[in-house]
Amino acid sequence: MTKDDSKEWDSLIKWLEEKHPGFERNLSLRDVPGLERGLVTSKKLKKGDILFHIPSSCMLNPLTLLPNSPIPSHLFPQTVSKSVPTSSLTPVQKKPRIGNPPRKLDTTQLLTLHLALTKDPKGRYKSDWQVYIDSLPITFRPWHPLTWIVSPFDKAQKEEWVWWNHLYTIGLSESTKMKVQDVKNRFEKDYEVLCEVLKEEEPFKSQGLDGIISKEDILWAWLNVNTRSISIPLGLPGPSERNNHTLVPLMDFINHSSNESLITPKVKQLPTPSSSRTRKPSVTTKTSTNGLPSPPLPSKTNGHTDANIGLRNSAVLLPNKIDFQLSCPDRGLDANDEVLFEYGGHSSSTLFAEYGFCENLSLVDGVNADEQTNSWLDMKYGEVDLTSYINELWDQQDQEDKEEKRQVLEDIGCWGGNTLHAQPSPCHPSHSLLMTIRLLHLPTSSPKLSNISKGLITYISPQNETSTLLTLEGICKSVIKEATKRDKVLEKLLKEEKNHEKIGVIGMLRAMRDEEKVICGEVLTRLEKGDDFQ
Numbered sequence: 416m417t418k419d420d421s422k423e424w425d426s427l428i429k430w431l432e433e434k435h436p437g438f439e440r441n442l443s444l445r446d447v448p449g450l451e452r453g454l455v456t457s458k459k460l461k462k463g464d465i466l467f468h469i470p471s472s473c474m475l476n477p478l479t480l481l482p483n484s485p486i487p488s489h490l491f492p493q494t495v496s497k498s499v500p501t502s503s504l505t506p507v508q509k510k511p512r513i514g515n516p517p518r519k520l521d522t523t524q525l526l527t528l529h530l531a532l533t534k535d536p537k538g539r540y541k542s543d544w545q546v547y548i549d550s551l552p553i554t555f556r557p558w559h560p561l562t563w564i565v566s567p568f569d570k571a572q573k574e575e576w577v578w579w580n581h582l583y584t585i586g587l588s589e590s591t592k593m594k595v596q597d598v599k600n601r602f603e604k605d606y607e608v609l610c611e612v613l614k615e616e617e618p619f620k621s622q623g624l625d626g627i628i629s630k631e632d633i634l635w636a637w638l639n640v641n642t643r644s645i646s647i648p649l650g651l652p653g654p655s656e657r658n659n660h661t662l663v664p665l666m667d668f669i670n671h672s673s674n675e676s677l678i679t680p681k682v683k684q685l686p687t688p689s690s691s692r693t694r695k696p697s698v699t700t701k702t703s704t705n706g707l708p709s710p711p712l713p714s715k716t717n718g719h720t721d722a723n724i725g726l727r728n729s730a731v732l733l734p735n736k737i738d739f740q741l742s743c744p745d746r747g748l749d750a751n752d753e754v755l756f757e758y759g760g761h762s763s764s765t766l767f768a769e770y771g772f773c774e775n776l777s778l779v780d781g782v783n784a785d786e787q788t789n790s791w792l793d794m795k796y797g798e799v800d801l802t803s804y805i806n807e808l809w810d811q812q813d814q815e816d817k818e819e820k821r822q823v824l825e826d827i828g829c830w831g832g833n834t835l836h837a838q839p840s841p842c843h844p845s846h847s848l849l850m851t852i853r854l855l856h857l858p859t860s861s862p863k864l865s866n867i868s869k870g871l872i873t874y875i876s877p878q879n880e881t882s883t884l885l886t887l888e889g890i891c892k893s894v895i896k897e898a899t900k901r902d903k904v905l906e907k908l909l910k911e912e913k914n915h916e917k918i919g920v921i922g923m924l925r926a927m928r929d930e931e932k933v934i935c936g937e938v939l940t941r942l943e944k945g946d947d948f949q
């Protein structure tokens with residue numbers, strides 16, 4: 416962030432205190448130049464003390480937006496449950512697209528549109544959440560990797576963008592590039608839908624908003640939604656990761672950590688007190704097997720944060736009537752301790768592609784090589800994704816063979832998980848990766864495929880196992896070789912660089928290179944020792 420954020424923060428707190436009964440906090444903004452903006456405790460706190468209480472009324476999602484939104488209500492995603500209160504059901508109005516089903520936006524698209532509309536230069540779309548919106552990052556250029564592959568419209572920004580685009584080409588592993596491309600595909604699809612909405616739906620059509628709200632506005636809005644929203648059951652139909660999430664003022668100032676000794680909150684979802692409306696399980700929202708409300712979504716959530724929330728209430732909470740409360744962990748907290756939570760079980764490359772940062776740092780002063788290596792081996796979600804290497808092997812297979820084997824891998828839930836993991840220690844290939852390489856070495860139409868697909872066998876033959884481990888060894892060596900090559904280029908770039916932001920990002924890319932080298936190096940050592948990878 417490039418501005419002093421204290422003014423926006425003060426306005427946000429005032430807005431929450433004045434307009435949202437129930438709001439409470441013992442947290443303050445940490446806005447120190449050179450440090451990531453985050454939340455710290457305002458005073459010493461003991462076990463169970465409230466860090467903050469966020470009322471549902473201030474959250475930004477389709478249910479809270481609907482009553483007063485200038486966005487036509489027929490575009491809102493619809494709740495499925497009949498027992499959700501009528502006030503939160505989307506009244507289905509006119510169906511503007513003759514011959515086509517009525518257009519509906521999902522939550523990601525709707526929130527993106529809501530934020531982007533606030534960029535209308537004529538100010539026709541002032542939001543009830545404007546104070547909150549003013550506290551959001553003003554731009555994601557240049558630090559978010561999605562912006563490295565979406566060219567800016569503004570000519571003045573183009574020259575600078577070329578540097579970042581080049582960094583994308585030379586500085587990222589193929590698997591990280593695949594993840595950033597995946598983010599880009601999601602963005603471009605949503606962008607296309609929103610362009611159609613601005614072009615074809617009233618009142619946007621008459622106002623010519625299609626030519627006024629720029630791609631840059633939509634990119635800014637989309638990245639805010641994708642890096643800051645929290646998964647929460649809203650009672651909206653699937654796909655849940657596209658629909659059941661919300662922007663939560665203040666909570667979205669919390670940074671991520673996967674280090675359990677640093678993770679702060681005990682997060683609770685509570686019924687909004689003024690309504691005190693909870694329901695008996697079974698009638699309303701999707702319930703999990705224990706009768707509790709569905710917890711926030713599993714970790715890979717298209718960029719939405721899973722706040723690792725433990726639910727404590729025995730009754731099912733109404734969507735739109737769920738407050739968030741964070742309380743102090745058992746160990747207590749000193750004044751000015753940073754509050755952190757885990758965004759989900761994400762690897763470094765996923766965190767980087769989705770959120771634009773990497774947790775562990777490379778080349779930290781005062782940290783020796785062994786400590787550096789161990790810091791990667793201890794990472795809860797330390798991972799190397801080998802998909803790009805495995806894809807090359809698939810490309811060498813005959814199409815029919817490939818399809819048959821893919822089906823078998825899907826049957827046993829092993830399609831696509833081509834990863835090495837640091838934890839649980841020692842470093843190891845995932846079962847999916849081993850099964851994939853085993854099948855790649857299986858002759859076409861092998862009679863063994865049927866038993867593998869039924870889950871009856873996993874080990875194929877000594878010969879197949881030897882080939883599998885040799886392939887794994889070859890891939891690990893290639894990863895290390897490519898990471899070393901990439902690093903030479905990054906090192907050269909670093910020597911020439913004076914800009915702090917660029918130096919910081921190059922540091923992250925070098926950190927991800929270290930992770931690849933350390934994890935692949937450990938797997939190679941284990942292969943040389945003849946360790947068993949069952």
Ligand SMILES: C[S@@+](CC[C@H](N)C(=O)[O-])C[C@H]1O[C@@H](n2cnc3c(N)ncnc32)[C@H](O)[C@@H]1O
Pocket residue numbers: 416451452453552642643666667668669670671672769770771772773774
């Ligand atoms: C939900 S916001 C957290 C608040 C954010 N720092 C801000 O200034 O508003 C998520 C963003 O915070 C940053 N972030 C979160 N955790 C981080 C970490 N451990 N290290 C560096 N940046 C982090 C990333 O830029 C990410 O996209």
